[in-house]
Each structure stands twice: as structure tokens, then as C-alpha cells.
């Protein structure tokens with residue numbers, strides 16, 4: 013048996029966990045290690061004031077453990093605000109599994125992860141995220157009840173992506189109303205970047221509403237399929253960000269609004285599904301505002317998925333899921349008006365309202 017000797021000097025030199033940039037008063041971070049199955053996972057519990065920390069599990073081939081930690085810290089914080097702004101009684105959490113979902117995911121690994129989730133006794137409830145399928149959640153369900161997003165025949169709410177897309181559509185229409193004075197998308201040009209599970213359904217809603225839809229993706233086959241199905245136009249330019257369109261809908265990866273792109277964007281409205289779209293939420297949100305670009309906060313308009321899985325916990329039906337998701341329209345209008353009135357970025361306006369709800373509940377609990 014080999015025993016690693018801890019080098020105290022080395023530890024002092026490294027950045028302490030609580031000092032990490034993305035560490036934002038997280039309540040608990042759990043490192044899960046299981047040699048037998050090869051599981052290396054991190055569960056981030058950001059805040060549980062409003063309820064149990066619910067958030068998906070992402071399996072990704074991170075280039076380092078620090079990158080994985082950073083991701084889970086950022087994503088779990090995002091979940092706190094997403095649930096708070098949506099009015100759900102849920103806290104914020106997220107999990108990451110380090111590894112390649114295509115080659116390293118096994119039922120044993122998923123069950124091992126599920127047992128770690130179970131050991132938290134419901135403080136964290138998991139769901140699917142990038143690299144996960146409904147079937148994986150069904151496997152996790154075999155060892156813990158603290159999982160949502162399981163298949164419909166096992167009592168779950170099924171695939172959340174169509175609901176997420178509908179919520180994004182609602183937020184996009186509200187943003188159009190705020191910017192252009194009408195939410196009628198007839199003749200408006202929209203560029204959807206990433207036409208995966210969410211992006212494709214968004215394209216469907218947009219084309220049905222009469223928008224001129226441009227699509228961009230790294231997957232050529234999908235581009236052709238979505239073009240043929242909905243009559244969308246494949247974006248042929250070399251610079252997606254500089255595209256002359258009315259609305260840009262980021263539905264691929266996060267941080268696409270960054271130092272490189274923020275000044276190139278020609279769209280007048282940004283509304284999409286991707287999480288953490290602003291690489292730096294202070295700087296880039298401010299530049300968008302100064303440039304007169306209306307930005308729909310991602311964590312507000314992509315909440316359809318969490319509304320869908322929340323139904324599994326609260327036992328509400330499809331009608332209520334759609335009603336709650338439709339309400340994203342009103343909340344977006346409210347946030348965008350507040351941002352103008354208080355002269356702040358829309359992202360910050362949304363964060364403020366969400367934080368207020370958490371603080372109110374905390375004060376109530378203390379009474």
C-alpha cells in the first residue's frame with residue numbers, strides 16, 4: 013500500500029479553496045472519490061435558504077480539477093439565483109463528474125455517484141445536465157430518491173429541453189417588446205447559435221412566429237437537418253458575433269459574451285439558453301448596457317428546465333409547468349424596466365431581486 017506524504021509547505025503555497033474567484037459564500041462543497049468505479053466528482057451546494065439545493069450533474073472532460081471546481085462553483089451559484097428569481101422553493105446546487113461521458117460513464121460509476129448524493133440526505137437533489145441522459149438519472153434513482161429528471165414511465169417529468177426552449181422564447185419575446193415596442197417577431201432576424209436540444213425547439217417557435225431565423229452550429233449534419241425541417245437559414249459569415257441581425261440567441265456554450273466579442277455584437281437584443289453567457293458578469297453586462305443592447309439574463313429565461321423538474325417534487329401538472337414557464341415573459345419585462353429605472357445592468361437587476369427573496373426568507377426563518 014502506498015501512502016502519500018502530505019507536504020505542508022506545498023499546501024501553504026497553493027491558493028486556499030475559500031479564496032477561489034468563483035467561491036461565493038457556498039455552504040458546502042463535497043469531493044466524491046471512488047477508486048473502484050473511477051468516480052471523481054464534486055458537488056457544490058451554494059445556498060439552501062429557499063429549499064434543497066437542486067441542480068443537474070454535468071459530466072465533462074475537464075482539463076484540470078481546478079477547472080472542474082471552478083465550473084461547479086459558478087454553476088451552483090447560478091442555480092440559487094435561477095430558482096429564486098423563478099419563485100421556486102429551491103436552493104442552488106450542481107455537480108460535476110470529471111471524465112468523458114462517451115467513454116467513461118458506466119452504470120457502476122453513476123450508482124457510486126448516486127450513493128454520494130444519497131449521503132447528503134436530500135440537502136442536494138440532482139438532475140441531468142450536459143453529458144447526462146434521462147437513463148442515467150434512472151440509474152441514479154436505483155440508489156437514491158434525491159434525483160429528478162427521471163423518465164416519465166418511472167414517474168418523472170421527462171425531457172426538460174422543450175420547456176426550457178419555451179421559456180427562452182418567452183424571455184426573447186419580452187426582450188423584443190422592451191427594445192422594439194412590440195413582441196411581434198414577424199420579419200425580425202434572429203441568430204440561434206447552437207441548435208441542440210434547446211436550440212432546435214427555439215428555432216421551431218421562432219419560425220412559427222414569422223421570424224427570419226439564422227442558425228449556427230459546429231455540427232454540419234444538424235445544420236442541414238434543422239434548415240430542411242424549419243426553413244431556417246444556415247449562417248454563412250465568418251463572424252457570428254458581428255452578424256447583422258436583430259436578435260442573438262446563444263444556445264451552445266457559456267461565456268460567449270467576452271472581451272473578444274462584446275464590442276463586435278451588432279444584435280440589439282441578446283436572449284438565449286446557455287448558462288453563464290457573460291464571461292464577466294460585471295464588465296460585460298455593463299458594456300452591453302452602454303451599447304444599448306438589451307440582455308435577457310440567462311438564469312432568468314432558461315429556467316423552464318428547473319420548473320419542469322420541480323414539478324416532480326411538488327406534484328404539479330403540465331398545465332402548471334406551462335403557466336409558470338409562460339410567466340418568464342412578465343418577469344423579463346419587469347427586470348428590464350427595473351434595470352432602466354435604476355440605471356443598472358439587467359443581470360444585476362435580476363440578481364438583486366433574487367437575492368432579496370433569499371434575504372427575506374432568511375429573516376423570516378430567524379424570527
Ligand code: NAD
Pocket residue numbers: 142172173174176205206207208209210211228229230231234263264265266285286287314315317
Ligand atoms: P446540446 O448539447 O443539446 O446542444 C448544444 C449545441 O451547441 C450542439 O448542437 C453543439 O453542436 C452546439 N455547439 C457546441 N459548440 C458550439 C459552437 N462553438 N458554436 C456553435 N454551436 C456549438 O445542449 P442543450 O441541452 O441544447 O443546451 C444548450 C445550452 O443551454 C447549454 O449551455 C445548457 O447548459 C443550457 N441549458 C439547457 C437546459 C436544458 O433544459 N437542456 C436548461 C438550462 C440551460
